[in-house]
Amino acid sequence: DSGVTQTPKHLITATGQRVTLRCSPRSGDLSVYWYQQSLDQGLQFLIQYYNGEERAKGNILERFSAQQFPDLHSELNLSSLELGDSALYFCASSVTSGSGGTDTQYFGPGTRLTVL
Amino acid sequence: AQKVTQAQTEISVVEKEDVTLDCVYETRDTTYYLFWYKQPPSGELVFLIRRNSFDEQNEISGRYSWNFQKSTSSFNFTITASQVVDSAVYFCALRDMDSNYQLIWGAGTKLIIKP
Numbered sequence: 419d420s421g422v423t424q425t426p427k428h429l430i431t432a433t434g435q436r437v438t439l440r441c442s443p444r445s446g447d448l449s450v451y452w453y454q455q456s457l458d459q460g461l462q463f464l465i466q467y468y469n470g471e472e473r474a475k476g477n478i479l480e481r482f483s484a485q486q487f488p489d490l491h492s493e494l495n496l497s498s499l500e501l502g503d504s505a506l507y508f509c510a511s512s513v514t515s516g517s518g519g520t521d522t523q524y525f526g527p528g529t530r531l532t533v534l
Numbered sequence: 535a536q537k538v539t540q541a542q543t544e545i546s547v548v549e550k551e552d553v554t555l556d557c558v559y560e561t562r563d564t565t566y567y568l569f570w571y572k573q574p575p576s577g578e579l580v581f582l583i584r585r586n587s588f589d590e591q592n593e594i595s596g597r598y599s600w601n602f603q604k605s606t607s608s609f610n611f612t613i614t615a616s617q618v619v620d621s622a623v624y625f626c627a628l629r630d631m632d633s634n635y636q637l638i639w640g641a642g643t644k645l646i647i648k649p
Binding site: 520525527528 | 584586
């Protein structure tokens with residue numbers, strides 16, 4: 419158990435809908451990262467928040483957004499869902515912003531999103 | 535540009551055999567960090583090891599060992615006396631300044647340990 423929690427574990431929805439994925443980092447970690455893992459794209463970095471502020475952006479679609487709240491939990495919002503958004507979405511956390519590179523990211527169990 | 539190559543898409547061995555998973559990386563930075571993660575069938579990503587570019591010592595942890603060679607830009611992972619529970623997808627990842635310290639992932643190697 420990494421100490422990172424994600425809810426829900428599974429999510430089934432229809433195209434065009436909007437969903438929210440939730441992540442609670444390990445105690446003491448200030449950074450939260452979101453990743454998408456699909457069969458054809460592998461692991462893709464979406465976005466990072468550090469202490470409530472957006473720190474880095476990866477291949478995140480405009481239909482997706484995220485935020486980190488004062489209690490450091492984070493939410494990833496996915497809207498206008500398409501079939502291709504079906505994937506495993508991971509949240510990871512680390513102690514610092516990671517700018518020094520020494521941080522280790524610890525991953526949650528993931529949320530499996532199925533868009534029908 | 536940075537890149538991590540795990541050329542072995544899938545490896546299948548019989549239990550108790552030793553197996554090595556290859557990882558080759560590309561980076562222009564002199565300071566960088568390498569990682570291995572395990573993704574068992576249950577789906578979670580489990581951190582195994584982090585190695586920085588200044589430390590070329592090999593690491594052993596139980597049946598797991600890692601061989602870091604800067605000369606060949608490789609960070610290979612060996613499992614000795616493999617067990618069925620080792621069946622998983624293993625990812626190698628790189629982190630450097632060029633990537634803004636985000637993880638650059640290899641495609642993963644699926645390891646199947648047959649009883």
